[in-house]
Amino acid sequence: MFKNLKNDLPASIVVFFVALPLCLGISVASGAEPITGLIAGIVGGIIVGAASGSKIGVSGPAAGLAVIVATAIGNLGYENFLVAVVLAGVFQIILGVFKAGIIGYYFPSSVIKGMLTGIGIVIILKEIPYFFGIDKNPEGDFAFLQVDGENTLTELLKVINALISGNFDYGATIIAVIAMAILLLWGNVLSKKGKFFQLVQGPLVAVVIGIVYYFLTKDSGLELSKDHLVSVPIPDGLSGLKDLLTFPDFSALTNPKIYITAFTIGLVASLETLLCVEATDKLDPNKNVTPTNRELFAQGSGNIVSGLIGGLPVTQVIVRSSANIQSGGKSKASAVIHGFFLLISIVTIPTVLNLIPLSVLAAILFIVGYKLAKPSTFKAMYDSGWMQFVPFITTIVGIVFIDLLWGIGLGLAVGIFIVLYKSFGNSHFLHKEGENVDDGKIKMTLAEEVTFFNKASILKELDQLPENSFLELDVRKTRYLDNDIIEILEDFAFKARERNIDIKLISERGIIENPDSFIEFFKLKKPTE
Template identity: 75%
Template sequence: MFKTIKNDLPASIVVFFVALPLCLGIALASGAPLFSGLIAGIVGGIVVGAISGSNIGVSGPAAGLAAIVLAAITSLGYENFLVAVVIGGVIQLLFGVLRLGIIGYFFPSSVIKGMLTGIGIIIILKQIRFFFGMDANVEGNIDFLKVEWNNLLSGLLNDINALLSGNISIGATLIGVISIGILLLWSNVLSKKGKIFQLVQGPLVAVIVGIIFYLFTKDGAMGLVDSQLVSVPVPDSLDSFKGQFSFPNFSVITKPEIWLTGFTIALVASLETLLCVEATDKLDPHKNVTPTNRELFAQGTGNIVSGMIGGLPITQVIVRSSANIQSGGRSKMSAIIHGFFLLISVILIPTLLNKIPLAVLAAVLFIVGFKLAKPSTFKSMFALGWKQWVPFMATVLPMVITGDLLLGIGLGLIVGIFIILLKSFQNSHFLHKEGEDVDDGKIKMTLAEEVTFFNKGAILNELDRVPENSFLELDVRNTKYLDNDIIEILEDFGLKAKERNITVKLVSQRGEEENPESYIEFFKQELKPKYKN
């Protein structure tokens, strides 16, 4: 790993500058102590980085888990929530041991995109009050940390009411707008102008400008109050530094809601990690292939460690990983070193961190949320047709209306499975009628390569429509698998065909046979050589 240190050290500095505001911002979006986001970033860099088989992937707290974390902390309490994080890590370890690195392939793309889009919208909605520096005690508003997720839209309406009433901070709003301008300028213009603008990232510049703004305006009309600034503990000794860490309350480990939350964290974190692994491997100019089962094992280990010392859940993160790639990172040393940089910053500069306006972090999260929920995503999903659009929206809408991520994923999956069953029933690929000539009574029907019980309804309908005194040619030359349910249907049809004076000719690779005595025996013999293969 040290052979590429000349590439990894500069890359780790860039990743650190990207990760620092994101760790704080995601903790803010999750309703967790801001220090917990830094813990997750440190563990994701050092622990996960050391175990992972990815050369360029970087792990830390993920925006995709913010909705789950906020709901869990609100309902369980933070120490109890940490138990669920540890359980989620153990489940991820089992996923890795059981070689379940392919689980991401079993979720429809429309549902995954819907999940990410819904998360993006929720992140944006939950940052409104921080961006405008709203007073949490304003009448008609709801305190951010006390919002029930099934009241997400009512909370949004209250925030809008506060905006219309003018209950905002001019200073917070101004630095929030400036921060968005810096981020957009950096990503869309300056990052393409020179190496220096890739080395120094937009989020870091926004944070520095935010600190300068606070220092120059703190005694003026646009000055920010303590509740509008980052608040991480400032240790004055080693013992006080140790006292910043929270620990899980294992006395609640038998409660079902703890295990449900743990399984949810494990599933969503694993999916987000596997999606990120796929994306980063495609971006990697050296085309390294990340072992997915080992990655799940590494993420599980990281979540156990993070949960044990008070950190947020961890996943591999595309923003940090892509920054690592663009900065020339070559080995896992860049991820590990960035973790040590985060640790050093927590120890040496916590006072400086507490001068960062929350409006700056809200601006960073606005951009993160927008990238997850781009309008172009809605447009592209709609253009793909209703079979993609309906499961996509069935995932997004419940998440945004209720804030329940699992409900959105569950409804999206149900709708997706229903569409598959419906199209399987209707799909002519499984039962293709090549031609029908009513005058001479000859009908030709071709079975597909694989015909299962999903196609029973379509086949029954087609066979019932065969008129009396006709000739049916059933072509099975391309059929490699025929479900027993279908063979039984053909057996029953053979009896009905005699009563209706229908001549049936079976065409197979062996030749032709009219009105076989037993369709079951015919197909067993016909498909037997193919089953052997």
């Protein structure tokens, strides 16, 4: 696990600084104490990270569960709520044993990309007030509505009014601008100049500069108040750490509401995890495929541990996972190490953490949000046609104006309607016409219409192809090929070179040996019309 430590250690530092504000923010958005989110982050990194089969996925407190968690805590009380978290973990392990992980393959890539983009937009919108030192509420709430009764638009209007009137925090804004400049310079210029700039990451430099700024500007008129700094609890050494923990009250097992809450948390957490797994695998430059049933087992184990020691529910989370990928993480060591960083920081340097300006963390999250919601993504989805763009944009609107789960649900509903509209009456999607064990030649013919509903079966067939074999893929009868299937073929072409599998693509335009890009080929062929 540690053979890529030179890549994973710097990535874990970045993930740590991304996870810290999110852990704090999600806990408060869930109506819980800040330490509960940090506990979930530690468990998600160390326990889930070690048990997971994902090389680059990172787990922690679940933003998509914030509303459900807040309601459950209000109805049950925190100690009783922890019992439901433990039972939710047991439920997830049962789902993994019964191989329910396949459900994640039934979500179209347009919805997954919309989820990524929507989260990126929300991150940017939610961090704008912190960038200017205006909103003193904890950051990280992913829902459109905030726990203080404000919403995204009213918060942004407050920022605009403050900027016009000059009634914003100049110190917080100055260090945020400096941090943003450092991040852009580091990412676009310095990171290409040598190994030192790759090992020492821009976010770490920005945080250090932010702490230095805090000390240098004291009593200068541009100083930062305590309201604009990170606030984590300070234990009395390692022995005092147990005083920060809360334990479940198992006498609540007689309360039927516990089981309803546990089922809801387990189901939603599993769905959110599987969607993030699908999204993370798409972002992975090495095209690794995460074993979903093992992931459910890992998440269930994490929720059992988190519930037993007072933490919030955990899922795999795309913000931390994408930050891990973008920072060069290669194996799950980066997730595990980031969990230890969270633990060590609580025990040893809470006073240092409490010197980090929130506006610096906002600048870091701006960059993460932009990478998730690049304008080029909108253009690419628009160019893919209305059947891809409409579910994509619906998912984004739902996430930004309601919350994560609503956005995914609306996007999926639109995607299903479009597929049913296009694929009504077609039941066969893949025909394996012959296999000669002796010479390793396999012929596969795609049906007239192939949609994202067929992703799981096609993935299974392609993954089971033996090494050193020969695949003849016939698409002459195919008139509609979903973009998800094209992406699967694109990923398979990458993996086929590693497994020494030769591919012959037979189409109406002729025969192509070992095509370099299925995406480019089908883009020219226009199979979606």
